[in-house]
Amino acid sequence: MRKVIAILPLVFTSLLVYFLTKPMGSIPALGKLLDPVVGCWASAESVNKNYNNKLKLDGLKKGVTVSFDERLVPHIKAGNDYDLYYTQGYLHAYFRLWQMDLQTRAAGGRVSEILGDKALKFDRTQRRKGMVYGAEQSLKAMEADPRSKQMLDAYTAGINAYINTLSFKTYPLEYKLAGFEPEPWTNLKSALLLKYMADDLTGYTEDIALTVLRDMLSPEEFAALYPERLHGVNPVIPHDSVKQTASLSAPAIPADSIAWAHLTATDFEVEEEGKGSNNWVLGGSRTKSGKPILCNDPHLGLNLPSLWYEVQMTAPGINVYGVSLPGSPGVIIGFNDNISWGFTNNYRDVKDFYAIQPASATTYKFAGKEQPYINRAEKISIKGKPDYYDTVKYTVQGPVMYEETFHGPGGLKKPIAVTWMAHRPSNEVLALYMLNRSGNYNEYVAAIHNFLCPAQNMIYADRHGDIALWGQGQFINKWRGQGRYVMNGADSATLWGQNIPVAENPHAHNPAQGYIASANQTVTDTTYPYWYNGYFYEFRSWRINDVLRNTRNATVEDMFALQNDVFSVLASNVLPVMLTHITPNEITDKERNYLNMLGSWDYRLMAESKAATVFQVWWANLYATLWAKRFGKIPDQLKPSPERTMQLLKEESPYLGNIKGAVVASLRNSIDSLEKLKKADRLEWYKAKNTSVKHLTKLAPFSYSDLKIGGWGNTVNAAKTDHGPSWRMVVQMGDAIEAYGVYPGGQSGNVGSKYYATFLDKWVKGEYYKLSFYTADAKPAATYTWSINPKNK
Amino acid sequence: MKQTFIVSIIIVVLGLIFSLFMSGMWMAVVLPLVIMISMQITGRRAFGTGFLGVALLWLVLILIKDVPNHHILSSRMAGLLGLPNSAMFILVNVLLGGLLGGLSGWSGAVLNKAFRK
Numbered sequence: 001m002r003k004v005i006a007i008l009p010l011v012f013t014s015l016l017v018y019f020l021t022k023p024m025g026s027i028p029a030l031g032k033l034l035d036p037v038v039g040c041w042a043s044a045e046s047v048n049k050n051y052n053n054k055l056k057l058d059g060l061k062k063g064v065t066v067s068f069d070e071r072l073v074p075h076i077k078a079g080n081d082y083d084l085y086y087t088q089g090y091l092h093a094y095f096r097l098w099q100m101d102l103q104t105r106a107a108g109g110r111v112s113e114i115l116g117d118k119a120l121k122f123d124r125t126q127r128r129k130g131m132v133y134g135a136e137q138s139l140k141a142m143e144a145d146p147r148s149k150q151m152l153d154a155y156t157a158g159i160n161a162y163i164n165t166l167s168f169k170t171y172p173l174e175y176k177l178a179g180f181e182p183e184p185w186t187n188l189k190s191a192l193l194l195k196y197m198a199d200d201l202t203g204y205t206e207d208i209a210l211t212v213l214r215d216m217l218s219p220e221e222f223a224a225l226y227p228e229r230l231h232g233v234n235p236v237i238p239h240d241s242v243k244q245t246a247s248l249s250a251p252a253i254p255a256d257s258i259a260w261a262h263l264t265a266t267d268f269e270v271e272e273e274g275k276g277s278n279n280w281v282l283g284g285s286r287t288k289s290g291k292p293i294l295c296n297d298p299h300l301g302l303n304l305p306s307l308w309y310e311v312q313m314t315a316p317g318i319n320v321y322g323v324s325l326p327g328s329p330g331v332i333i334g335f336n337d338n339i340s341w342g343f344t345n346n347y348r349d350v351k352d353f354y355a356i357q358p359a360s361a362t363t364y365k366f367a368g369k370e371q372p373y374i375n376r377a378e379k380i381s382i383k384g385k386p387d388y389y390d391t392v393k394y395t396v397q398g399p400v401m402y403e404e405t406f407h408g409p410g411g412l413k414k415p416i417a418v419t420w421m422a423h424r425p426s427n428e429v430l431a432l433y434m435l436n437r438s439g440n441y442n443e444y445v446a447a448i449h450n451f452l453c454p455a456q457n458m459i460y461a462d463r464h465g466d467i468a469l470w471g472q473g474q475f476i477n478k479w480r481g482q483g484r485y486v487m488n489g490a491d492s493a494t495l496w497g498q499n500i501p502v503a504e505n506p507h508a509h510n511p512a513q514g515y516i517a518s519a520n521q522t523v524t525d526t527t528y529p530y531w532y533n534g535y536f537y538e539f540r541s542w543r544i545n546d547v548l549r550n551t552r553n554a555t556v557e558d559m560f561a562l563q564n565d566v567f568s569v570l571a572s573n574v575l576p577v578m579l580t581h582i583t584p585n586e587i588t589d590k591e592r593n594y595l596n597m598l599g600s601w602d603y604r605l606m607a608e609s610k611a612a613t614v615f616q617v618w619w620a621n622l623y624a625t626l627w628a629k630r631f632g633k634i635p636d637q638l639k640p641s642p643e644r645t646m647q648l649l650k651e652e653s654p655y656l657g658n659i660k661g662a663v664v665a666s667l668r669n670s671i672d673s674l675e676k677l678k679k680a681d682r683l684e685w686y687k688a689k690n691t692s693v694k695h696l697t698k699l700a701p702f703s704y705s706d707l708k709i710g711g712w713g714n715t716v717n718a719a720k721t722d723h724g725p726s727w728r729m730v731v732q733m734g735d736a737i738e739a740y741g742v743y744p745g746g747q748s749g750n751v752g753s754k755y756y757a758t759f760l761d762k763w764v765k766g767e768y769y770k771l772s773f774y775t776a777d778a779k780p781a782a783t784y785t786w787s788i789n790p791k792n793k
Numbered sequence: 794m795k796q797t798f799i800v801s802i803i804i805v806v807l808g809l810i811f812s813l814f815m816s817g818m819w820m821a822v823v824l825p826l827v828i829m830i831s832m833q834i835t836g837r838r839a840f841g842t843g844f845l846g847v848a849l850l851w852l853v854l855i856l857i858k859d860v861p862n863h864h865i866l867s868s869r870m871a872g873l874l875g876l877p878n879s880a881m882f883i884l885v886n887v888l889l890g891g892l893l894g895g896l897s898g899w900s901g902a903v904l905n906k907a908f909r910k
Contacts, residue, residue, distance in 0.1 A: 006906070007903070009836070009840075009896055009899040009900040009903050013822065013826075013896040013897050013899075013900050016892065016896060030889075032816075032818070034886050034889060035816050035817040035818050036812075036851045036854035036855045036858070036886070037816050037820075037854060041855055041858045041859070043866055044859060044862035044865070045862060045865075045866075046862060047862065048861065699873060700872065701868075701869045701871075701872025751865075752862060752865055752869070753865070754863070
């Protein structure tokens, strides 16, 4: 008996060690996580950390110097292209490894490996969408060009040089929390990351919902509520630009019975409402300095670690500054010695759906024949479970995304195949390679013509005084209406036709109006010869054009103000109409109190404005009420657009039914929500909307919320709850380039670093950092320096 | 009492050296075990000594990281575990080390007895 008791402490110790080193469900191995040497504490970085470093790295060709400024922005100076991208890869991995690893795994549908089978549906969606297929196609194109191949090879080698130095102790904290390990980087992972962006920016599935809506409504009604082209827009390409002529003639429109599929669905899934962005450029005629000023603020998911990583990259033939995407080589948005550029999403539809008619289990009907599917086996590894195999059938149109075994939106069971520009080979890496090195307008045009998907409005300014914008991407010469709804997949007339030559893409170069602005609005006026559709947003464009039209002698400060502008065009148009329907003696005291707040309101969604909250709540209620009868179950995103609703409201359109009744009822319905907000002391607009910058895991202690920032998706400063300006940049193209920027994050992805969210405060306040851009021969003023040399040399 | 204190200090000093190549958890298991095997000590005192030694060792190791970090990481980790502040997180963390060290010390004492028979 005593002997039995004697071994108890040994048993206890072993059990405790076992318990502490094994993950339990979603709880990580606590002993490893809390280990004071190799656990989370290894990520606690001294606030006085000396970042100076001397490195010897395998595969580097010559010496490289990295000078970090006080914001930890690296200025890389390399002797050749290979070393430049190698070092960029090493830096991205050093500061951001976990996010780039996770995002590329997500892009390729491999999240189940980490999270188990709760991510299986997500992974299957990614595979069925053809994400990996598309990345493989693009990788072929990227590796076929020696410039982009070298760029990718060097970048991958740099990342792996860093990964090879890691042990459990030095893994980013998130690996320890989620219990997985970094894996070697590949060029395919970079290609996947670019497809991830393409998916984020062109991945809409509205075609399917519109198909159902079209069958629900009469043609007149449909045209009135979902106009192909909204009236009163300020297109991206100004009216006075050179008119584009078409080298291709429009294809014949097939008969309706041939063209379209009919679907029924009971409910709808929709993706997050549009991601907006603004960019504009003023020519010298409109600026105080006489030099162009270029501005860009792409709106993307607000996450930590930030999507962006700021960098200056210098080597023979290149000296570029801007933001890069960890996971992809080069600078995405920025400027060099001579030019500056920025992107907003173009929103022309490059993803179309086809209803497939199966002929047998292995064939489908196409052009009067039976065609065999081409199968692609997708193996999905699942943590703690056996592998899952999904066979994705490819038709002549593309992968069958939805079918009986994988339902689409609204429980759609019909097989639906997708044709998507992101499936086609394209070399965006080469576009960035050339763009980063461009010295003038012609070089910029030659560079961006390699950028095929996601299509972007690429704005441009240079030191010679040129300003320009191209609506760049690869587009298809479609017949009128093609791809607006789900098409009949059995007929060849619905297949995508010829590519429109990229040189015929919409563009403006030094237009007479002296400025160009894009904010995801309609791209062209009716003189553009090719038919297209898309998901366009007009409010920010209306505001930006209103301001810029009257801008003279602009300074960079004026541009800061415009990027942070929170004037609601919607409110300024609809609130006066709403108020005319209110009869003062028919409302309650509570209602009157809230209406009084709106009395002196200037239509600005300022952070502390309570009137802004009142309007936003009231409008949301009104919008829902107006469409409740006709579109009861349909989510807001698929109802007629707010722009169209605003127009119909002002026109007192009969399509809206009893407007006065809706206005009064919606005010009444708003009071409850407003009272609740008031009680919780959340009536101020920034509290009511709660703009948050969340860690990619959504873990609250790693995130920031209740940020005191105004605006909404329809104001220039488009700070929504979890989306917003992801990088604000203003560049004045004088003899010396004057550049300013800020993003809501910090250079380090480490939650234990003081550089984790360093820039957030300034971003919230609408302030900017002056960017330290050094000429190629200047020696950067360095806070920290890395000297990197090849190993064994 | 004096012995407990001296042995604890030995654990801390050895631990600080071993931390260069060994994880905190393995030190918490190995150090008290090995030391107590080589001592004649009652199980209760062995537990106390192991507990104190490793708790102190972990506290020192943690403070070395936490103080220069201005509690950035520990505050965030405290949030993850639902603890009110970084001090509580450190306390929980240190107690965990102590428990490991105590059990391991007790095991050492028991093994010592077994070998002597």
